[in-house]
Amino acid sequence: MAAFAAILRKDLRLEARSGESTVALIALSLLILVVMVFALDATRARGVEAAAGALWVALVFAGMLGATRALLAERENGCIRGLLMSPIDPATIYAAKLAAAFIFMLIAEAASVVLMVLFFNLDFDATIWREAPILILGTLGFSALATLLTAISGRTRMGDLLLPILAVPMFVPALIAGVKASTAVLGGAPLGAIAQWLRILVAFDVLFVTAGYLLFEYVARED
Amino acid sequence: MAAPVVETHGLGKTFGQHHVLRDIDFRLLPGRGTFIIGANGAGKSTLLKIIAGLSTPTAGHALVFGLDSRELTARYRRRIGLVSHQSFLYPNLTARENLEFYGVLYALSDPRALAVRWLEQVGLARYADNRVREFSRGMEQRLATARAMLAEPALLLLDEPFASLDNEGEAIVAGLIRHAMTMGASVVASAHSAAEIEGVDFEMLEISRATLAPLRSKEKPEGRGIARLRSLLGR
Amino acid sequence: MSSTSKLLGWLSLASMLIAIVMVFDYVPTEADQGIVQRIFYFHVPCAWVAFAAFGIVAIASVFYLWLGNSLWDDLGYAAAEVGMVFCTLMLVSGMLWAKPIWGVWWTWDSRLTTTFILWLLYGGYMILRAGSDDSPQVARFAAVIGIVAALDVPIVIVSVRLWRTIHPAVLVTKQGGHGLEDPRMIATLLVALGAFTILFAWLLMLRFSQMRSRTRIQAIGRMLSLAEVRAGGR
Numbered sequence: 001m002a003a004f005a006a007i008l009r010k011d012l013r014l015e016a017r018s019g020e021s022t023v024a025l026i027a028l029s030l031l032i033l034v035v036m037v038f039a040l041d042a043t044r045a046r047g048v049e050a051a052a053g054a055l056w057v058a059l060v061f062a063g064m065l066g067a068t069r070a071l072l073a074e075r076e077n078g079c080i081r082g083l084l085m086s087p088i089d090p091a092t093i094y095a096a097k098l099a100a101a102f103i104f105m106l107i108a109e110a111a112s113v114v115l116m117v118l119f120f121n122l123d124f125d126a127t128i129w130r131e132a133p134i135l136i137l138g139t140l141g142f143s144a145l146a147t148l149l150t151a152i153s154g155r156t157r158m159g160d161l162l163l164p165i166l167a168v169p170m171f172v173p174a175l176i177a178g179v180k181a182s183t184a185v186l187g188g189a190p191l192g193a194i195a196q197w198l199r200i201l202v203a204f205d206v207l208f209v210t211a212g213y214l215l216f217e218y219v220a221r222e223d
Numbered sequence: 224m225a226a227p228v229v230e231t232h233g234l235g236k237t238f239g240q241h242h243v244l245r246d247i248d249f250r251l252l253p254g255r256g257t258f259i260i261g262a263n264g265a266g267k268s269t270l271l272k273i274i275a276g277l278s279t280p281t282a283g284h285a286l287v288f289g290l291d292s293r294e295l296t297a298r299y300r301r302r303i304g305l306v307s308h309q310s311f312l313y314p315n316l317t318a319r320e321n322l323e324f325y326g327v328l329y330a331l332s333d334p335r336a337l338a339v340r341w342l343e344q345v346g347l348a349r350y351a352d353n354r355v356r357e358f359s360r361g362m363e364q365r366l367a368t369a370r371a372m373l374a375e376p377a378l379l380l381l382d383e384p385f386a387s388l389d390n391e392g393e394a395i396v397a398g399l400i401r402h403a404m405t406m407g408a409s410v411v412a413s414a415h416s417a418a419e420i421e422g423v424d425f426e427m428l429e430i431s432r433a434t435l436a437p438l439r440s441k442e443k444p445e446g447r448g449i450a451r452l453r454s455l456l457g458r
Numbered sequence: 459m460s461s462t463s464k465l466l467g468w469l470s471l472a473s474m475l476i477a478i479v480m481v482f483d484y485v486p487t488e489a490d491q492g493i494v495q496r497i498f499y500f501h502v503p504c505a506w507v508a509f510a511a512f513g514i515v516a517i518a519s520v521f522y523l524w525l526g527n528s529l530w531d532d533l534g535y536a537a538a539e540v541g542m543v544f545c546t547l548m549l550v551s552g553m554l555w556a557k558p559i560w561g562v563w564w565t566w567d568s569r570l571t572t573t574f575i576l577w578l579l580y581g582g583y584m585i586l587r588a589g590s591d592d593s594p595q596v597a598r599f600a601a602v603i604g605i606v607a608a609l610d611v612p613i614v615i616v617s618v619r620l621w622r623t624i625h626p627a628v629l630v631t632k633q634g635g636h637g638l639e640d641p642r643m644i645a646t647l648l649v650a651l652g653a654f655t656i657l658f659a660w661l662l663m664l665r666f667s668q669m670r671s672r673t674r675i676q677a678i679g680r681m682l683s684l685a686e687v688r689a690g691g692r
Binding site: 158203 | 523575578579581582585586589590591593594595596598599601602603605606607609610613614616617618620621
């Protein structure tokens with residue numbers, strides 16, 4: 001537990017010093033939203049469906065590019081080996097990296113939501129607060145997935161290219177649920193109406209956090 | 224005879240078709256030290272990594288504290304300190320923060336005080352709050368040594384511990400090694416070249432053609448490091 | 459070829475012939491869709507095999523991580539390859555079916571969509587293996603992917619089904635296609651399922667033994683080069 005806190009604190013401290021991850025994530029989210037505006041022609045009034053879709057596209061792609069830098073940074077000076085040699089459980093490393101990715105992504109998403117409202121002619125009202133639990137659940141699942149898969153893709157010849165190839169199909173259930181729920185909520189529906197989508201997101205999160213936690217040591221182990 | 228700290232039987236490591244290590248039978252008794260000499264790429268680092276539990280052998284096995292190196296539990300990982308070519312230090316953290324972090328990781332009491340003490344011992348107290356990114360290679364090596372010895376490990380694995388060090392650094396590191404051994408630590412270290420070291424209880428082995436044998440050296444020109452080591456440890 | 463796989467090969471040929479005869483001659487033409495509907499008897503077994511193969515990949519992956527024996531890794535890889543072929547056939551046959559019936563090449567109905575996601579998951583697994591060196595580490599990576607993807611599939615099925623029912627498709631989906639009134643249709647489907655299963659088992663066995671041979675040859679190669687190094691003397 002103390003080790004988890006120590007690793008997370010270290011990553012947050014490093015991020016506070018360089019700002020690499022959060023700046024990259026926010027910048028990427030902004031750019032992706034801009035692309036979506038032109039791609040979906042969001043100049044029509046109240047494009048709730050376009051808005052929800054764009055938000056999740058930004059989440060997925062910015063996340064794939066920027067969320068897991070905390071894990072990748074451990075390769076500098078071989079620090080990951082220092083962690084693996086220490087008495088801590090490798091699963092603790094996974095938990096800490098997941099938490100870091102989750103936090104960075106949430107920060108970027110807060111910015112994305114604001115941009116989304118501006119770009120897609122929505123309002124800053126209660127619907128935004130109802131959107132929050134959907135984004136939190138989706139981001140948690142994505143962070144769990146991306147952290148595990150980055151540990152793999154970062155060690156193969158193909159590197160960065162492999163991450164989207166593996167991550168996108170696996171993320172589909174959460175993507176479907178997230179977009180459907182967001183569209184409903186941004187259109188004014190109460191949280192009760194999207195219960196089934198939330199259930200899917202929760203199931204997804206439980207599955208991938210658990211799987212990542214249990215399987216990380218097989219991935220982290222060196223040859 | 225006490226149980227060996229490290230023991231390998233028929234240890235081999237192959238990458239693809241390249242045999243880096245083969246038929247390694249090695250034994251280290253508690254409180255003893257061994258120097259493994261070899262050229263670049265001879266397999267010294269690979270052997271140390273296997274003993275450290277970071278790499279799995281493709282043939283044979285290594286026993287560390289009686290356990291298979293592939294299955295070192297947390298209790299035993301805590302007792303191994305590795306200095307490798309990579310420093311395991313975070314460039315954007317300060318020297319102090321790096322040591323404190325590892326102190327917490329190894330569940331040591333009062334990591335803060337421990338960090339201060341070790342920074343002094345390696346002569347880096349002045350740079351405690353500088354980021355490792357700003358350090359010279361020699362300073363980084365000293366800090367990496369401090370990091371490895373922080374938890375007072377029973378087994379020290381040192382991959383070319385004197386590389387990049389100036390005279391002062393060599394003296395410091397040699398002193399730390401000597402001190403650790405008087406406190407009962409066992410040491411496996413690697414180096415490029417050697418000469419016989421008088422009066423020092425280091426077994427000298429050589430890796431060549433992927434296997435270990437006692438060092439049969441004609442006098443090669445001494446590395447500065449070894450000359451220094453000899454003068455420091457021999458007395 | 460071992461005698462078991464020879465036997466399977468002959469069985470496969472025989473059962474496939476029977477299935478083909480039944481599909482083209484025995485079973486009556488379906489009222490609404492006409493002759494094209496007969497693709498159904500190939501399409502459905504391919505889907506069944508694709509999912510079953512994926513299950514085998516998952517189970518082999520678990521055993522590989524647990525036991526470490528390369529046998530399980532070879533089995534998983536072989537099952538993934540063969541499964542991918544049948545998955546592709548399922549998708550292609552789906553398209554060949556959709557075009558004459560509904561005039562479009564692809565419908566995002568829940569079954570096709572789920573199988574497409576399965577195909578992408580297989581694809582990821584194959585790209586990982588094909589694009590990397592042969593090492594125990596990569597085998598472990600593939601095993602982890604195999605397990606996680608298999609755990610993902612049930613959630614994919616549920617979410618895609620929900621997705622499609624909330625937004626009823628403009629086109630009539632193939633869900634209705636399972637109202638098999640005539641017992642001859644059911645019989646034909648079962649025979650086709652059996653034939654494809656035997657075919658899958660045979661192909662899997664062939665591919666698996668190829669993988670095993672490759673692993674063994676590599677091991678022998680290593681032993682030979684090791685002997686060379688030893689003989690080189692000091």
